[in-house]
Amino acid sequence: MWEHLRETYGGPFALVGPRETLYDKAADAPVSYEYADPDFPRAHLAGWGEGWLHMAPLIGEAVHSCEADVLLVSLGLIDLGFYTNAEQTAENVHRFVAAARSANPRVRLVVLPVIPNVRATADAPFAAQVTRFNELLAKAVADLDESRSPLLLASPPPSYDIRLDTYDGTHPNASGERKIAGAFADAMYQAWGVGEPYEG
Template identity: 90%
Template sequence: MLRFMPVGDSMTIGSAGEHTWRYRLWQHLRDTYGGPYALVGPRETLYDKATDAPTSYEYADPDFPRAHLAGWGEGWLHMAPLIAEAVRTQRADVLLVSLGLIDLGFYTNAEQTAENVRRFVAEARTANPRVRMAVLPVIPNVRAAEDAPFAAQVTRFNELLAKAVADLDEPRSPLLLASPPPSYDIHLDTYDGTHPNASGEHKIAAAFADAMHQAWGVGRPYGG
């Protein structure tokens, strides 16, 4: 059984009433992946905006494997210390990682964030030396559209992320840089300039699904 663990920030955990891109990817794998698989992780909840806490189980469709390692306001800085234990206890084979926006927005600059990427990878491999990782670059949000220095940090981090993935990729534990969704539009695919709506969820799921299909032969292209 192939065990996928979504790792991310607010765009991955989602909030009450949403499907999440995790759900969209699960649907895709259910329909296209030929072998047994599971979504795994130490958490299951959505973020509840009313209580400002990750306590909601009110998925738009709760009937799917909801496990993940994602948190509202959490980034590479927060996940690097947690990933080894999560990979070990959940026996994760593939990490689907979407992190970085919150780091750059509040915690670390591009270079510091890239160092946390490298720490994350090293920690994950201590728990599973053969773990595979598909990593999504930061998708610029509404702040990047209005704040030029922040936009420059996003661009710089994505360059450093690509370098880290190339440097750290190895045959027994491959790293894969997914392509940002080419048609992603923060005015059409988010509800607030950052967090995905239904169309955004599909496009993020497609970014991971297409990357894994092209590089590793997992499933079929999204929508295919």
Template identity: 75%
Template structure:
């Protein structure tokens, strides 16, 4: 959902355009990766973004099929190397779908936060709750697991929040419809990209006064 596929804008690009037009001050996206996922070769090797705007720095840490358990061991070095000030995190669906239950996934959230702060004690973080995908419509147990994790994520964000390193829980994108906002029941289409970008933008604007409300630019 974050790395995106060949031929897409990605919500990262949508958010960059919004911040470019509303945020008063310099900023840059950072991270050790830049590629999109190539579904033809099933490898993260494409650079065919839908918009080739030269101002868009494509840097990120997203990976196709990677979740909290994959990112927790990587985040410390990524933050240290890039000197990231803010982490925008949308993870969890793949964990719950294939690797860990809600409680185990929440443990990996705690590890992720600790590693990020160890690398940069004043790092800010914005966490997006898991958006249930089409599987949740046919598997009640999976839907319950997603709901349980989102409850734990909210509790974790509240428990670990601290003034020098704020941990902000974004609101789920209002009106997100997996049939209208994704192309396969999971991955966002253009409309979904805008809604995810808006969730992050509005959280930062409302909590910290950064940028403007999404849609004002």
């Protein structure tokens, strides 16, 4: 996404967030600075094992302190897998949006549905929860969208394949990350004219 916007977006932009480190699987903690590109701006609000449940209480302060005006959000799988059902997860979406808007009434959000994962191929009740949540997420985006603080529902990458685009059936590898970036980039281009269509 960063590379794409640097190449296609005419105006200035900055990636912001209160965190800098990456999750280190060997240390089982977010202590790594091993970015693929050493020039990449490190600020973010990503978190290993965190979902809507965890981010809803954090997003208001993050938006306020970092002066964020666009949020790209891909959450939900961990919620449904360990913490909340589809309806409870959707309630946390509402809390997240309300908190973000309390910090910046003009914040814009692009939200990605829960994307394919290996558990959903083998666990029918879990797959049903994913489908139900994605339906509720689409409804939440439609209900909460407003002109001064628009919400977009990004389309899941059509060619996303858990055998090719993840390293374990769930977590995206470099190919999967590019496809997810493309989903966000295309949504912003189509709705807001930001950058150009993604060709990563």
